[in-house]
Amino acid sequence: MTLSPTTSQQAAIDHDSGNLLILACAGSGKTETLAHRIAKMVKDGVRRESIVAFTFTNHAGAELKHRVRQRLETMLPSEPSLGDMYVGTIHSYCLKVLRERKEDFRRFEVMDETRQAALLASNFYRFEDSGRGIGLEKLLSRTRMKTFGDTLHTFMNTLNVLHQQRLDLRNIEDNVLAKTVENYREIVYGYPNYFLDFNQIIDDLIDFLEKNKDQLMKLRSDLSHLFVDEYQDVDDRQERLIDLLTDSGCGPHLTVVGDDDQALYGFRGARVENMLGFEDRYPNVTTVQLTENFRSTHAIVEIADEAVRKISHRIPKEPVARVFVPDGSPKEHLADPGDVQLQRFTTEADEAAWVAKRIEELRGTVFKEKNGEERGLDYGDMAILLRSVRGAGTDFSKALRDHGIPVVVSGTGGLFDNDEVRLIQASFSLLAKSDFYLPGKDGKMQLINTVGTREFIRKKIADLRHSNHFGDSANSTHYLSWIDKMRADLDQRRLSRDERDVHKGSRIYPQALFQKMLQELGILEDNWPNDIMFNMGAFSNLLTQFESVHQWITPARLKSLCVFLSIWGARHVDEGGISEVASLNSVKIMTVHASKGLEWPVVFLPRISSHVFPSSRRNQPLNTFLPENSFNSDTYVGGDDAERRLWYVGLTRCAKFLNVSTLDRSRKRPTAYFKEIAHDCVSRNGTDSTPRRKTSPQPPAYADMLQTTYSDLATFRRCEREYQLRTLMNFSPGVGEQFGYGQQIHNILAEIHQKAIDGTPIDASEIEELVKTRFHLRYTRGDPFKAMQEAAICSLTRYVEEFGDKIMDSRAAEKSFELLVPDSDALISGVVDLLERRDALDVPPSQREIVGLVEFKATRIKSLKDYEKIHERVQDQIQLYALGVRYAFSQDPQQADIHIISHAEFPEELEQQGVKARIPIDVTPPTLRKAQEKVKTTIEDIKKGITNSNFPKTGVAEGQCKECDFRVFCSGYREFISNSRNVTKTSTPEEDRKEEMDQLIEETYARSSSE
Ligand code: SF4
Structure with missing residues (x-):
């Protein structure tokens, strides 16, 4: 059309x-x-x-x-x-x-709010002896609730106001606050973190x-x-x-x-x-x-317009509802009587039951899309929008689930409302010997002692087995005795180096502990349902956020993880599986704030009652540690106008079937927003005078593009189950000491190439100095850090010595691209490491610029087998990137190479075969056409997997399990081991990473002693 x-x-x-x-x-x-x-x-x-x-x-x-x-x-x-x-x-x-x-900014990484909270939680105290930490405990008594969580949130608000209003702390005359902010800035922006928050x-x-x-x-x-x-x-x-x-x-x-x-x-x-x-x-x-609204019917446009006219200061507008007409002028988009339903209830339960009933009534109703096509409405076409999801969100999700309606709730911090997540949190508290708090019946947090925590774990395992979420292998006696053993192990690691078992380091990896917990709870034997797996994936992701800002986790510092889980995770992290791709055909429950930019054919706006919408807190000032008169606090007070704008956004998310309800009883009355609604198409008694055609429900097509990366596609090709675990459920691999090494090499290479582009090339003799000023690893210290820094100097010096002339051909470094794969509705993003000049003399200047494409791999090749593996893996990536460059820029990569960056020499067997650090890859047009077809097929398969929620363990047959990050808790690994008679060694990913690190340290020492 x-x-x-x-x-x-x-x-x-x-x-x-x-x-x-x-x-x-x-x-x-x-x-x-x-x-x-x-x-x-x-x-x-x-x-x-x-x-x-x-x-x-x-x-x-x-x-x-x-x-x-x-x-x-x-x-x-x-x-x-x-x-x-x-x-x-x-x-x-x-x-x-x-x-x-x-x-200098190349070394900085952006820190989002969750990582900022993780960093604040893990540096909460200031230890005067070591000079480490922020010292937030000094501000704790100034908060209303006097809790860690309250202090952390108030401090984050304070940082925002300082930035937005450009306040100078020296003028505020509060030494404690000034020192705390200074400590925060030192830790965040300084060595070894180099983080930038959004404000900075x-x-x-x-x-x-x-x-x-x-x-x-x-x-x-x-x-x-x-x-x-x-x-x-x-x-x-x-x-x-x-x-x-x-x-x-x-x-x-x-x-x-x-x-x-x-x-x-x-x-x-x-x-x-x-x-x-x-x-x-x-x-x-x-x-x-x-002013022409092509989303909503005239009833919704007029109701919303009426609501917003009461705002005290706004730009006047005259919106109208319109519907597209193929090759003609738009015409008015008329609603039918009964499209808008208004209902009053005396109890919350009645209201939630009505919402569930109405969803079932509307399911299968014929709905006309903007392109004129008709289909039967399904669950994915409906949303319940709330002023605040906490509390009310659970009422509605429970009612809907009781009716067998699939639902996802976002914005509740609801992850920790699930038994399996609380069970893992309690397990970490026991391991860390940390306080474990649970919300009591009055909503206040209650401290549970060690005996109580053990009892809690026992009960949760029993409950999860009873509800068939866990299987028969989850045994609380076995699990608690495993925790005791781990605790003894952590106690050993707490000892000084001299007293420890020689094989034990002081460092621990929370992600590895978590994966082991899943194993001990029987994940390998029992088939856990998807909703449990999505929640476990969300928990795994939370651990990664924490690990990414906490450099060196020792048993003693495990407590800060528990603080982070209870003061941030439990308040802010949603259940797993709420993303659009993971839950295509579910009713969405979310806040009106979160619904901005979205739309549905059916919208419910319940609880339009006193204190709720408009919120009774709309005139409350923002909590900060700043004196009231030190900044313009009115800016942060929404007041009546902000509440009305929010109401307008809620109403205008709806295309056709708008359902507004309220409680009507003593102290819970309908608010003005509810009472103001007046229109011919409104029904107030639950009737619908318009005959509605029905058909089979058909979920909305996955309207959004699949936004993905090469690495996601490669994961799917390796194993579909791994794709589901990693990309959809958000399970993360552990963070090893090598973590960040490859990125550092790439950052320094980009600087080397940029200098060449700017006409100030770097000489091999300057590399050591450059690496020493730029190279940093957040998670590594001591010998491992020295070994990796040494490896970086050696690798990059070799690169500049051998390819100095080529470096002068640099055209662009670290170039981001996006490729919309034709006929597949998928957007693939990536970053090309280097484009080199390859101007052909016989190409007319009006044509595309001919370039070479180089992808660097910081890895060591030890054998022909390694080489073949890398070649096979990276050639797909480079061919895709060549397609991406052609798509995104007016450049044509006619040549492409993998360039191996390694501190070690190439093995002789490869040298003899003429294999060098630069390995050419075929990017001729017929090969790229095949590569494009392959990408299209992968995307189609991913979309099929998402639609059918089916991701089999294809990695078993493909032989991928041996090196999979998730082999500790995926049963595919067991199948793989029993199928492959020649695999005798079974190590965990953590052990593999350690072995690799030990080898690197050994090589570095061997090299420095031979020099
Ligand atoms: S262990 Fe094997 S089957 Fe399981 S996710 Fe990994 S590759 Fe796939």
């Missing part, structure tokens, strides 16, 4: 002078309009690399790129690539610019540009158009950056897109005033309003 832009969309697309404000009502096609506008600019000759578009999330960035590409394929079929256009989050942009302009990235770029005017001028002159999506949710620091980049709107053209009625993040410091005052602050502004 051809969808022509509406008149106002066309005006936004064509605008070509000055700055542009696009006010886009819900459902008005803003992403499509933005994509069309960007594509048209490229067609009109704007350089791709001079376009920068900020999106609110990575997901939104991928969606926008995809649509720009689609448009370019029609408008500019000869060259539809996006090239070096930047489309993504503002944070990633800041990091990219900083890394390009200040080499923006601050660093602003500071850098303000201090380096020449760099600012250069950045501005490289930029012709800046786009900012979701502009209503930009905070003051982000606005400062936008202002800097566009020279207050007098330099590069600025297009901002958003809807002030959908501003949701005031409580985090976002300021809708930036949008409301845009026309006054920036010069030469044209405003275009997109």
Whole structure:
């Protein structure tokens, strides 16, 4: 179906002078309009690399790129690539610019909120003797609840306010707070962490540009158009950056897109005033309003519009409901009587039962999609949106599950509401000799002593067996005695080096302990259901977040993991399996905040009752450790307007069947939001006067692109079960001491190549110094660190000595690409290590630039077998990357190589066969066509697996189990061992990593003593 832009969309697309404000009502096609506008600019000759578009999330960035590409394929079929256009989050942009302009930033890694919490939890105390830690305990007594969790959250709020309002701690005259913030900054930004939180990235770029005017001028002159999506949710620091980049709107053209009625993040410091005052602050502004809603019926549009008109300060709009007509003008999208249901209940249970009944009633009802096709509604078409999911979310999920309705709940911190997860948490508490808290009946946390914790474990195992979640192999006596044995082992590791068993180090790996727990609970013998496995995967992922910020975990420091689990994990981490791909056909329960940007044919908005929606806490100030008068606290108080905006967002998620309900009894009354709803299509007595056609329910097609990477595809090809465990369930492998080595090598290589591109190449004699200043590993110290640093010096010096001339051909280092595989609706992202100049003299200048593609592998090849394995594995990757470069840029990789970076010499048997560090890979057009077909087949198979929730253990027959990260708890490994008579050695992944490390240390010593 051809969808022509509406008149106002066309005006936004064509605008070509000055700055542009696009006010886009819900459902008005803003992403499509933005994509069309960007594509048209490229067609009109704007350089791709001079376009920068900020999106609110990575997901939104991928969606926008995809649509720009689609448009370019029609408008500019000869060259539809996006090239070096930047489309993504503002944070990633800041990091990219900083890394390009200040080499020191290459060592930094972005830290999200969960890792920030893990780092705060594991450094909570300040140990004055060692000088380590943040010292948050000094602020604990200043919080309302006087708990660790409260202190941690209040401190995180404080850090945000300090950044957003650009406060100088020296002016606040609070030495304790100032010292705590200083400790935090030292630990996060300093050696060996080198983390940047989201706030710091923006601050660093602003500071850098303000201090380096020449760099600012250069950045501005490289930029012709800046786009900012979701502009209503930009905070003051982000606005400062936008202002800097566009020279207050007098330099590069600025297009901002958003809807002030959908501003949701005031409580985090976002300021809708930036949008409301845009026309006054920036010069030469044209405003275009997109008011045609192509999502919802006229009933929903009118109800939502009425609700939002009561906001005190907003931009007036006149939204209308529209439906596309093929090759014609849109017409009004009319609702049917009974589409909107309003209901009152005296009890929560009655309300939840009605929701379940209504879901069953609507299932199978014929629904017309935007493209005109009809199908029967299914569970995946429905959502329950709540002001706060905690508590209420569980009421609804329980009622729905009692009716056999599949449901996923997000935003509850609900992971720890599950018996199997609490059981693992209790097990870690016993191992760490740490306090174990559980929420009591009154909701307050209660301390459980060791005897109680053991009893709790016994009971949970019995319950899980009783509910058939665990099988007969889960035996509490056996499990508790295993915990006792592990505790004794950890006690041994606590001893000083002299007193310890010679084979025991002090370091422990929580992920390996966790995998062992699963084994002891019978995972290898019993078939655990998927919902248990998804939750275990979510727990595994949480451990990884902790391990990634906690360098060296000793038995004594295991306590900080328990603190992190109880003060962050239990409050913030959702159940496993809530992602769209993992639960395609389930009713979604989530907060209205989380529903932003989503839509469903059927939406429930229950509990529109006093204290709940609008929230009775809407006027509460933000909790921080800062004195009240030291910052503009009003910014963070949502008040009535913010609550109404949230209500508007909730209403406009719905396409057709809107169901609003409330409690109506003493002290729980319907609120104004409920009472205000008035429309001809509303039914208040549960009746529906419109005859509804029924058909077989058909789940929504997986509408989103499958966003994936080569590494995911390779995992699936290795073993489908491994793909499910790793990619969908989020199980993580353990973190070994080598962790990060390959990345460090890649970072330094990128710097070497960038210097060559900039015309300041590095000499082999400078490598040692470069490695010593840049190389760092967060999880390694002592001999292992020295061995790896030495290995890095040796490998990189050899590379520069042998390939110095080639390095001068560097064209681009670490280039990110995205490839939309034709006819497969999958977006594959990757980063090419190096593109080299390969200009052919006989190629006319108008054609694509010919380049060579190089992929580095920091690995050691010991035998012909190793070589063959690497070759086979990496050639698929390189062929895919060659396709990616062709797709994303106007370059054509006609040659490609794997380059082995190793501290060790190549084995003689390979040298004799002429195998060198650079191994050529075939990227001729027929080979790439085959590679593309192979990728398409893999994607189809993955999608089939997702639809049927079927991922067999194909790794057994493929012989992959021997090296699988999950072999400790996947029964496929046992099958593999019993099938392969010649495999006698069975080691764990942890043991393999240790053996590899020991060998590296041995080689380093052997080399240094021979020098
Ligand atoms: S152990 Fe074998 S069957 Fe199990 S996930 Fe790994 S490769 Fe697949």
